[in-house]
Amino acid sequence: MFKRPVNLEFPHVYCIFTAKDRGSNVMTEYRIQDIPEDRYEEAVDMMANVFLPDEPLSDKILSNPESVKTLRVTWMRALQQRVSLGCYRNDGSDELVGMNVLEVHTMDDPEDDTIEDENVLQICALIEYTTKLADIYNKYNVDRYLSAFGLVVDRSYRGCGLAKHLLHAKVPLMQYIGLSVTVTSFTGIGSQTAAKNAGYEELYVKSYDELAEISPQFYFTNNRSKMYKVMGLKVSTNKDTQK
Numbered sequence: 001m002f003k004r005p006v007n008l009e010f011p012h013v014y015c016i017f018t019a020k021d022r023g024s025n026v027m028t029e030y031r032i033q034d035i036p037e038d039r040y041e042e043a044v045d046m047m048a049n050v051f052l053p054d055e056p057l058s059d060k061i062l063s064n065p066e067s068v069k070t071l072r073v074t075w076m077r078a079l080q081q082r083v084s085l086g087c088y089r090n091d092g093s094d095e096l097v098g099m100n101v102l103e104v105h106t107m108d109d110p111e112d113d114t115i116e117d118e119n120v121l122q123i124c125a126l127i128e129y130t131t132k133l134a135d136i137y138n139k140y141n142v143d144r145y146l147s148a149f150g151l152v153v154d155r156s157y158r159g160c161g162l163a164k165h166l167l168h169a170k171v172p173l174m175q176y177i178g179l180s181v182t183v184t185s186f187t188g189i190g191s192q193t194a195a196k197n198a199g200y201e202e203l204y205v206k207s208y209d210e211l212a213e214i215s216p217q218f219y220f221t222n223n224r225s226k227m228y229k230v231m232g233l234k235v236s237t238n239k240d241t242q243k
Helices: 037-054 065-079 118-134 136-140 162-177 189-197 208-214 238-242
Strands: 013-020 027-034 085-089 096-106 144-153 181-186 201-207 227-234
Touching (some): 013 162, 037 144, 065 096, 096 162, 118 136, 118 181, 118 201, 162 181, 162 189, 189 227, 201 208
Antiparallel strands (some): 013 027, 027 085, 085 096, 201 227
8 A cells, every 4th residue: 555755845836937827828836746645635626516517437336425435435535645736826825736646556555446436447447457457567567656546637737738737747746756667548539638638648548439348347338538548658767757
């Protein structure tokens, strides 16, 4: 089980950049940092209210309050690893405009038996099956990697390039906490495009129709996205850079 080293600053700012402001070509400043504990509830609300309605795998969850509640608990638990990233306006307003829920997986992680909701278990089964086929630990020769459970940008800020910046910011995050590999299941075309532009490689790719043929458990009725991709990125660690 991963624990963020206690000697590392938290929250830590990983990048400050300029990009378009919402609804205009005017440039404004943003920063990407660890999501502080006093903003966890706000972050979970963004995931439930903005991410979930657009998520290709969420068709059964949206109409089931218990499923949404289970996901809220799951996101909160991931946030408590203290590795998730928030994108904030850096103009004094501190408005949260995007985020990436992140968590570290290790080879010796115990099996998670805390989730009982069938709709959430269906998503977990798909992620577990496809990441196992991606053979992450052997491919990259690591015993841990950074994964994600949701990338979202506020609807009014879409088209400003913030998703790509959030994915890029995982590189300094990993270097800061001592990881070299990130692998994530990207379920929609928007996040897949952002990941490709950020240098991620495809490890496992199937259409949703092909996944449904593998198992009825992998059938999802939301057809807004045609492809499902597991994508990864290996980065130089601080030790590598110092050689």
